Amino acid sequence: MPEPRPYALSIAGFDPSGGAGLLADCKTLESNAVYGLGVCTALTVQNDVAFERVQWVSAADILDQARLLFARFTIEYVKIGLIESLTQLPELLAWLQAQNPRVCIIWDPVLKASAGYEFHNSLPLALVEALCKPLALLTPNRPEMLRLWPAVTPEAAAREVSAFCPVLLKDGHADGASATDILFLNGEEHAFTAPRLPHGEKHGSGCVLSAAVLAHLAKGESLEDACRAGKAYTATVLASNPTLLGYHSAFSTHHAYQ
Structure with a gap:
């Protein structure tokens, strides 16, 4: 009999292309030997290159979806992606902690669709601080980091928010021969570097990375090791084919980049 898998919950939007959001998260969790549960926050009309519109799921329906899952399963690891109201996000965070005081929450802030649609503009710094304090990890890319916390550089912003x-600052939107993600943790900085592939751009790569980190946390790894393994798994998806939609497959942490 196979070993029981830990459960992890993705609270995210539904992307019909499967490249980002809820579907991508559950693919990633499954490929990393974690059972993925899902709560839908938005129904989007999009593919990997075009975004037309979004229909938001109400806060009450989000909680109703999650309530039955928490009643049935032991959920200690949660990722939050696209959500309509960031001013109401503290209420969701508090609700999750009320269901399980030990819950480990990753927030992957989706502020703008890769096809250009704006979900959220600038946020009050006090709100950003309130949103971050309950988190086990924040995973913005470089443009998102500066929108969340204006500073001279994304690194400076991440350092302050840490x-x-x-904070895991994702480097996927930069240039250069390599992509280096940086984990800002307890006053230290840990860098994870992988080659930047010539056809490595993928729709939803940030979703994949944060979900992969969540999977490895659910399997008991330290935050640093989970980020390293998440980076390595994402690299396999980026290298899987030359299109904007990556392929997922079973993954071993032995391939992790140093």
């Missing part, structure tokens, strides 16, 4: 929670 006073509230650990």
